Amino acid sequence: MPMTTAEKILAAHCGRDEVRPGEIVMADLDLALANDITAPLAIEEFRRSGAVKVRDPRRIVFVCDHFTPNKDIRSAEQVRLIRDFSREQGIENFFDVGEMGIEHALLPEKGLVLPGDLVIGADSHTCTYGALGAFATGVGSTDLAGAMLSGRAWFKVPVSMLFNYRGRPGEWTGGKDFILHTIGRIGVSGALYAAMEFAGPAIHALSMDDRFSMANMSIEAGAKTGIFPVDEKVEEYVRGRSGRRGRSFPADEGAEYAARFDFDVSGLEPQVALPSLPSNVRPVGEVKGVRVDQVVIGSCTNGRLEDLRAAARVLQGRKVARGVRVIIFPATQRIYLEAMREGLLEIFIEAGAAVSTPTCGPCLGGHMGILAEGERAVATTNRNFVGRMGHPRSEVYLAGPYVAAASAVAGEIIHPARVAGGDRPGEEN
Amino acid sequence: MKIQGRAWKFGDDVDTDAIIAARYLNPTDPAELGACLMEDIRPGFACEDVRGGIIVAGANFGCGSSREHAPVAIRGAGVRAVVAESFARIFFRNAFNTGLPIFESADAAKGIVEGDEIEIDASEGLIRNLSRNETYRSQPVPPFMRELIASGGLLSYMMKNLNQEGKKK
Numbered sequence: 396m397p398m399t400t401a402e403k404i405l406a407a408h409c410g411r412d413e414v415r416p417g418e419i420v421m422a423d424l425d426l427a428l429a430n431d432i433t434a435p436l437a438i439e440e441f442r443r444s445g446a447v448k449v450r451d452p453r454r455i456v457f458v459c460d461h462f463t464p465n466k467d468i469r470s471a472e473q474v475r476l477i478r479d480f481s482r483e484q485g486i487e488n489f490f491d492v493g494e495m496g497i498e499h500a501l502l503p504e505k506g507l508v509l510p511g512d513l514v515i516g517a518d519s520h521t522c523t524y525g526a527l528g529a530f531a532t533g534v535g536s537t538d539l540a541g542a543m544l545s546g547r548a549w550f551k552v553p554v555s556m557l558f559n560y561r562g563r564p565g566e567w568t569g570g571k572d573f574i575l576h577t578i579g580r581i582g583v584s585g586a587l588y589a590a591m592e593f594a595g596p597a598i599h600a601l602s603m604d605d606r607f608s609m610a611n612m613s614i615e616a617g618a619k620t621g622i623f624p625v626d627e628k629v630e631e632y633v634r635g636r637s638g639r640r641g642r643s644f645p646a647d648e649g650a651e652y653a654a655r656f657d658f659d660v661s662g663l664e665p666q667v668a669l670p671s672l673p674s675n676v677r678p679v680g681e682v683k684g685v686r687v688d689q690v691v692i693g694s695c696t697n698g699r700l701e702d703l704r705a706a707a708r709v710l711q712g713r714k715v716a717r718g719v720r721v722i723i724f725p726a727t728q729r730i731y732l733e734a735m736r737e738g739l740l741e742i743f744i745e746a747g748a749a750v751s752t753p754t755c756g757p758c759l760g761g762h763m764g765i766l767a768e769g770e771r772a773v774a775t776t777n778r779n780f781v782g783r784m785g786h787p788r789s790e791v792y793l794a795g796p797y798v799a800a801a802s803a804v805a806g807e808i809i810h811p812a813r814v815a816g817g818d819r820p821g822e823e824n
Numbered sequence: 825m826k827i828q829g830r831a832w833k834f835g836d837d838v839d840t841d842a843i844i845a846a847r848y849l850n851p852t853d854p855a856e857l858g859a860c861l862m863e864d865i866r867p868g869f870a871c872e873d874v875r876g877g878i879i880v881a882g883a884n885f886g887c888g889s890s891r892e893h894a895p896v897a898i899r900g901a902g903v904r905a906v907v908a909e910s911f912a913r914i915f916f917r918n919a920f921n922t923g924l925p926i927f928e929s930a931d932a933a934k935g936i937v938e939g940d941e942i943e944i945d946a947s948e949g950l951i952r953n954l955s956r957n958e959t960y961r962s963q964p965v966p967p968f969m970r971e972l973i974a975s976g977g978l979l980s981y982m983m984k985n986l987n988q989e990g991k992k993k
Contacts, residue, residue, distance in 0.1 A: 432893075439852060441979075446979075461849075473850055519888065519889045535892035538918075541978045544986070549978075584883060760846050760847055783841050
């Protein structure tokens with residue numbers, strides 16, 4: 396029987412020729428990840444089971460990125476617990492302040508995930524690695540403890556859904572806009588339990604950073620994973636990053652999909668998700684008169700080098716509007732360094748933005764940019780749920796880096812072309 | 825196994841930030857987490873009255889983050905079970921892995937209103953609405969998940985299997 400990419404990767408990891416949607420398989424993992432919020436629960440579970448040694452310390456990664464640099468005493472104690480456990484178990488891929496980055500930007504950068512890998516992470520945005528052609532999915536802490544114990548996890552083989560993209564988008568539209576547009580169309584449970592498979596000429600034309608943003612938000616459509624084809628851009632990205640070799644699992648001719656969607660992205664405007672669901676999406680031109688108090692540019696969705704370049708393109712030679720606080724988070728130390736060498740950080744600071752060390756902080760209302768009652772933010776992050784970035788009566792609008800940077804300059808949500816010129820928005824053609 | 829309690833109603837897409845906000849994620853103690861249950865969408869929800877109750881919600885319950893603190897907080901607040909039209913997938917796993925009984929039933933989600941007295945027969949997969957004299961059927965629990973529960977959770981299940989493999993060698 397022909398199989399989809401997701402089915403082929405699962406089959407290869409449980410020693411089977413074939414798996415079918417709906418069956419439950421126990422599969423061998425290439426990697427298991429947890430962060431400073433989810434690892435402590437996993438470690439407690441691991442100890443409670445009576446286990447002494449992890450199965451394979453090389454396949455475990457801990458990244459302390461959520462409440463770090465430690466925001467308070469309890470967070471500091473959580474991180475210490477992980478640090479001690481890593482030392483005790485010989486886990487070398489423990490990333491502390493100074494070398495850590497936001498986990499889903501850091502792992503691909505370090506070459507820890509490769510095409511064809513099967514990865515679980517105790518973080519819902521683990522699906523980001525689908526950009527590399529891996530089957531990667533978020534789980535809870537107990538699953539992670541199980542992976543530490545046995546090197547395995549159970550999976551219900553998901554149905555696959557095919558998302559095809561064609562056409563050439565405008566210059567202010569990127570991967571974030573594709574995925575917001577898609578979630579706006581299918582809803583926050585539109586791909587519930589399913590594997591989203593991305594395909595088409597407009598996907599191959601996207602950069603890796605754009606693909607990471609898209610794969611990252613598959614979970615916001617309820618998906619188990621979101622997988623991209625392994626093309627020359629993926630091969631180029633992973634080259635030299637790892638001693639292991641990746642594998643490509645292209646879907647078979649005639650593979651079965653539970654649904655197929657076709658998107659023509661020609662002329663697609665930048666997209667904005669209004670409070671308080673990622674599916675509440677409008678083209679930016681329809682969002683009028685929305686004043687903002689804070690702009691956050693960063694996160695596992697849009698904190699990579701190209702996102703920073705996009706923000707810098709808009710902010711160069713301009714000033715942040717009075718009364719707007721702008722916080723920019725490069726996602727990893729390497730991205731931070733490259734942004735510095737390219738002069739992007741100087742552009743940000745000259746414009747009046749704060750630039751921070753990598754952290755997930757504000758995205759989940761943890762620290763480093765919490766909103767007060769009634770305040771409103773535009774963020775390049777992935778969730779705009781009630782209270783996500785602070786007070787239950789604060790609001791988050793999700794967008795890509797161009798819209799976020801332009802809104803910082805204008806003080807309200809605005810099409811980037813109206814701040815920085817270039818391609819005009821539809822209404823002015 | 826029978827579970828009985830008063831119904832507490834919620835809508836669609838209740839996300840894990842609503843169940844337990846991120847600012848409360850640095851303890852791991854169930855009672856402490858339970859004290860903050862649903863605080864942002866229903867202030868004051870986590871109180872004595874909720875103890876022994878059953879949450880009844882719409883579609884996609886538990887969407888969003890993978891935090892296992894969500895099912896742990898629900899149990900920590902003394903809630904006995906969650907009935908929903910559907911569950912987000914990570915929450916679904918986490919509930920089974922941590923021992924929170926959950927039941928998928930669109931009819932129950934529609935038929936039950938706040939304050940109804942509910943009795944769930946877990947082995948039969950039946951949800952009885954004692955206040956309205958109605959019965960709803962829940963989606964059957966897959967055999968593998970039943971085995972997980974019978975083994976006492978994921979870790980015991982894995983321990984057992986590893987020991988058996990060790991003996992074979």
